Amino acid sequence: TVSENAATLAQSGYGVFYMEEGWQIPVRELLGAMLLNSSNEAAFILAEYIAGTEKEFAVMMNEMARLLDLDSAKFFNASGLPEYSDSLMASVRQNSMSVNDLFRLTCAVLQKYPQILDYTSQKEMYLPTLDVTAYNTNYLLYNMDNAVGLKTGTTDEAGCCLVGSVKAGNAGNEHVLTAIVIGANSNLDRYQIPEVLLTWGTGRLEAQQLSAASQTDEVSAAEDVNVNNQPGTDQDE
Numbered sequence: 001t002v003s004e005n006a007a008t009l010a011q012s013g014y015g016v017f018y019m020e021e022g023w024q025i026p027v028r029e030l031l032g033a034m035l036l037n038s039s040n041e042a043a044f045i046l047a048e049y050i051a052g053t054e055k056e057f058a059v060m061m062n063e064m065a066r067l068l069d070l071d072s073a074k075f076f077n078a079s080g081l082p083e084y085s086d087s088l089m090a091s092v093r094q095n096s097m098s099v100n101d102l103f104r105l106t107c108a109v110l111q112k113y114p115q116i117l118d119y120t121s122q123k124e125m126y127l128p129t130l131d132v133t134a135y136n137t138n139y140l141l142y143n144m145d146n147a148v149g150l151k152t153g154t155t156d157e158a159g160c161c162l163v164g165s166v167k168a169g170n171a172g173n174e175h176v177l178t179a180i181v182i183g184a185n186s187n188l189d190r191y192q193i194p195e196v197l198l199t200w201g202t203g204r205l206e207a208q209q210l211s212a213a214s215q216t217d218e219v220s221a222a223e224d225v226n227v228n229n230q231p232g233t234d235q236d237e
Helices: 004-010 027-037 040-051 055-068 101-114 115-120 187-228
Strands: 122-125 130-137 146-153 157-169 173-184
Touching: 004 040, 027 040, 027 122, 040 055, 055 157, 055 187, 101 115, 101 157, 101 173, 115 146, 157 187, 173 187
Parallel strands: none
Antiparallel strands: 122 130, 146 157, 157 173
16 A cells, blocks of 8 residues: 555655555555666555554664674665655765675575566566556666666666676576676676676576587596496497
């Protein structure tokens, strides 16, 4: 259910999709709006749905960060928007995390919730309740055929950021490779750098798998020769 505060956020300059207080929106659509189109209000509504308030959800986020040993992580809200502190001398504060911890968090999410890729790999998703289409802000999906995610993020202080992921490897031995860029000066840099890294990583992984498969074939062939040359076999006779 869209609360009064969620509706206020949705109708502000930080809103992505128009929503009104009292609207009922399915979780699936909220996830699509958040993961594809960076809907701050969708993140806010989901936080309220889970924890009662966004502030309590931020407490849960910090507790999870400690469980995952993400020492640099510090969360104030669900969306990542800058906000003012409650102190007498109010100051702007913002969620923060190192690249290393962001990578570790990405691995944890992909291992526990691989279905997130069902959302982040889509270029667009129709949201029937809102009667709008959410368009993915991750341009890697348009530049790399094997791109599957994962998430963009932009604020004045953080710059242009991206956790970019692709599927790579041979059939039956597929991996998700991830490149992370934070603080890029432009939207173009945000995509060019991870595209280079992910293209290199894909080629490297597939070459390693091909080499390993070739060595396995050689071992199998050697074993066949040894077996066929044993005394008493048809080959020996």
